[in-house]
Amino acid sequence: MDMVLHVTRYQLRAFLRNRRARMFTIVIPVLLLALLAGVFHGGETTVNGVTIDYRQFFVPSVIVFALTLTTLAMLVASVVQQRELGILKRRRATPMPAWALVVSQSLTVVLMAIGTVTVLLVIGALAFGVHIPANGWPTLVLGVLGGAFAFCGLGYALSTFADSADTAQPMIQLITFPLFFISGIWIPLSQLPEWLATIAKIFPVEHVADLVHRAYVGAVPIGPVLLDLAVLLAWAVAGATVAARRFVWLPPRRG
Amino acid sequence: MDTAIRVHGLRRSFGDVEAVAGVDLEVGHGEIFAFLGPNGAGKTTTIEILEGFGERDAGEVEVLGADPAHAGGAWRQRVGIVMQESPGEQELTVRECMELYAGLYRAPRPVDATLELVGLGAETAAKMTGTLSGGQRRRLDVALALIGDPELIFLDEPTTGFDPAARRDAWKMLDGLRDLGKTIFLTTHYMEEAERLADRIAVIAGGRIIDEGTPATIGNRDIAASEILFTLPAGIDPWELPEDLRALMQPERRDGRIELHSAAPLADLGRLGSWAEGRGIEVGELEVRRPTLEDVYLRLTAEAAGPAPEEAR
Numbered sequence: 001m002d003m004v005l006h007v008t009r010y011q012l013r014a015f016l017r018n019r020r021a022r023m024f025t026i027v028i029p030v031l032l033l034a035l036l037a038g039v040f041h042g043g044e045t046t047v048n049g050v051t052i053d054y055r056q057f058f059v060p061s062v063i064v065f066a067l068t069l070t071t072l073a074m075l076v077a078s079v080v081q082q083r084e085l086g087i088l089k090r091r092r093a094t095p096m097p098a099w100a101l102v103v104s105q106s107l108t109v110v111l112m113a114i115g116t117v118t119v120l121l122v123i124g125a126l127a128f129g130v131h132i133p134a135n136g137w138p139t140l141v142l143g144v145l146g147g148a149f150a151f152c153g154l155g156y157a158l159s160t161f162a163d164s165a166d167t168a169q170p171m172i173q174l175i176t177f178p179l180f181f182i183s184g185i186w187i188p189l190s191q192l193p194e195w196l197a198t199i200a201k202i203f204p205v206e207h208v209a210d211l212v213h214r215a216y217v218g219a220v221p222i223g224p225v226l227l228d229l230a231v232l233l234a235w236a237v238a239g240a241t242v243a244a245r246r247f248v249w250l251p252p253r254r255g
Numbered sequence: 256m257d258t259a260i261r262v263h264g265l266r267r268s269f270g271d272v273e274a275v276a277g278v279d280l281e282v283g284h285g286e287i288f289a290f291l292g293p294n295g296a297g298k299t300t301t302i303e304i305l306e307g308f309g310e311r312d313a314g315e316v317e318v319l320g321a322d323p324a325h326a327g328g329a330w331r332q333r334v335g336i337v338m339q340e341s342p343g344e345q346e347l348t349v350r351e352c353m354e355l356y357a358g359l360y361r362a363p364r365p366v367d368a369t370l371e372l373v374g375l376g377a378e379t380a381a382k383m384t385g386t387l388s389g390g391q392r393r394r395l396d397v398a399l400a401l402i403g404d405p406e407l408i409f410l411d412e413p414t415t416g417f418d419p420a421a422r423r424d425a426w427k428m429l430d431g432l433r434d435l436g437k438t439i440f441l442t443t444h445y446m447e448e449a450e451r452l453a454d455r456i457a458v459i460a461g462g463r464i465i466d467e468g469t470p471a472t473i474g475n476r477d478i479a480a481s482e483i484l485f486t487l488p489a490g491i492d493p494w495e496l497p498e499d500l501r502a503l504m505q506p507e508r509r510d511g512r513i514e515l516h517s518a519a520p521l522a523d524l525g526r527l528g529s530w531a532e533g534r535g536i537e538v539g540e541l542e543v544r545r546p547t548l549e550d551v552y553l554r555l556t557a558e559a560a561g562p563a564p565e566e567a568r
Contacts (some may be wrong), residue, residue, distance in 0.1 A: 014346035097327035
């Protein structure tokens, strides 16, 4: 476990120095939050039968968006790149066990995600006056952790389908962007055709969004929360299973 | 036990292609062993198996007393790997990178001393690894492989892309490792490098070891014919040479020199000398060469490839 923290510390340092990583995890979400919450206000929408202000809809939405980008997209990009550059092989050539490598990599992106979510929470509260009620906090924590688990598992699975950073990038966008649109992040689920909402519920993004949106409303029924967590856990397990079968440490062969 | 690496009957296929087709190897402790072969000969596949990264179809493999396919952390403590070109973690400094890897070993070597050993000074240690030159990055690769103080080091083409001066420096550094008593398994495309560094050489082609020996004896280099090259003055025909020298003559060369292949170069030179003296002439551009390691290597691999070049992974 000491090894995990040791590697995580250096990885975080490297991540924070990487301009692209900062762009994805901090700059884009904050800009998006400022734009959406700044432009759309005064209107109302309905989520889970509760009518809320647009701002109260978009602050949690951007949090989910950032969480997905930081855990899923950054994890896939960094794992694929580290494999391509031979860094995975070099790490695997040390006495560090494989599980410790996987955990430290995941922990790195999860810590980044928690940092981003914290920044967004603070901006949402201070700049736009959108607060989480006291009884919503446990749901938020469950949403962030459940999402992190599901996205890390899924990320490791997806990383096995790309052999270079150049192919990983479009693959992730192809997967995440449609999911963002149908998962109640940019458009409330209540405004989507029912069949589309049903499809969205198969995938993890909608369930993370559901948890985080509920957290901002406060009073949380236990049933839907458990269902969300069960789906996220299932995705985490499915992802880990695929990854365990397909994962390779060596860079793709040239020539 | 005095053997660091022992391989017997190693086989590995990818689809229809048998990349490694029955390899036997033995490398002693403290030995520098050069593993040579053309691209696609099965070199990389073999090394990856020895490093514990590749699967095998058949054969016994023992590296530092363990099967690398099942070896764990304790084994990894004792093995260092220098891969073919790797850019490393771009956003860390050289020292941070070393500290990162040092933290993964039970008893690492000191960071600064290790950097010094590979010729990286304090100034370079503060640089981001992404800004290093090719030669500096390669040194960092070696330093990272050494940080755990391994007994056995795999060096995959350590000086590819180096300029001649950097290569000399790298050889000095590798000589330093020899003095530390490390066992080194080296691959290279530079015959001069193998000749300079290796205690023993094996040549692989088409997935098989085609010859093995010291740099001086491999491919019967020690007893192979020497070449005697010279020109005759205008007006003197090669057929006027004494009978026993004519028998050694090779097909005409492009530069017009006469080429003899001689198993007893001193005696044949003597004959040539007394013949020329008797005729009152001087031979020009006289040169006597033993086959270089490169000549031997090219002959061995060409023989192994046969009439059509063999494609393997």
